[in-house]
Amino acid sequence: MEILTTEFYKQDAIIIAEKLLGKTLIRTWDDGSESCYSITETEAYLGEEDKACHASKGRTKRTEIMYAEGGKLYVYLIYGMYWMLNVVTGVENQPQAVLICGIDNIIGSGKVGRELKIDKTFYGEDLIISKRIRIENAPDITNFKTTKRVGIDYAGDYWKNKEWRFIYKQK
Numbered sequence: 001m002e003i004l005t006t007e008f009y010k011q012d013a014i015i016i017a018e019k020l021l022g023k024t025l026i027r028t029w030d031d032g033s034e035s036c037y038s039i040t041e042t043e044a045y046l047g048e049e050d051k052a053c054h055a056s057k058g059r060t061k062r063t064e065i066m067y068a069e070g071g072k073l074y075v076y077l078i079y080g081m082y083w084m085l086n087v088v089t090g091v092e093n094q095p096q097a098v099l100i101c102g103i104d105n106i107i108g109s110g111k112v113g114r115e116l117k118i119d120k121t122f123y124g125e126d127l128i129i130s131k132r133i134r135i136e137n138a139p140d141i142t143n144f145k146t147t148k149r150v151g152i153d154y155a156g157d158y159w160k161n162k163e164w165r166f167i168y169k170q171k
Contacts (some may be wrong), residue, residue: 001136009070013096016089022141028171041102043149044164052155055095067099068136073125082110083118085146
């Protein structure tokens with residue numbers, strides 16, 4: 001298969017959150033072996049106006065990579081134990097990202113990070129040229145559902161009720 005291009009990632013986070021469903025995430029390990037996973041759940045975070053998005057607080061050291069051109073990784077630690085894996089989308093200086101919430105039968109963004117052994121060294125990793133992680137194309141998925149994003153009550157009713165969580169309904 002072919003690696004997804006920078007042009008693919010330059011699209012809006014809501015579009016990419018849907019289009020990433022069914023794509024193949026490949027993790028290359030230190031010994032050269034590879035593990036392949038189908039992306040099954042995603043959540044879109046759409047810039048400074050989205051109160052659930054980390055960029056809603058503006059440009060900070062933590063969110064700097066979200067202001068880059070799409071195709072980079074934004075990772076951060078929650079609860080002092082889970083590294084969250086996000087794909088930066090859109091064009092430069094318009095911060096957006098898609099949180100990877102499920103791969104194959106591994107559901108939960110914290111579990112995804114643990115399975116892939118994500119850590120702070122992945123912050124800013126370029127998915128196009130990385131030797132450790134990449135996403136390859138696969139046919140678009142049409143059998144999916146949308147729901148509210150999880151764990152963002154702090155964002156207020158308008159933002160927490162956006163159905164920007166995409167779930168691939170595997171047969």
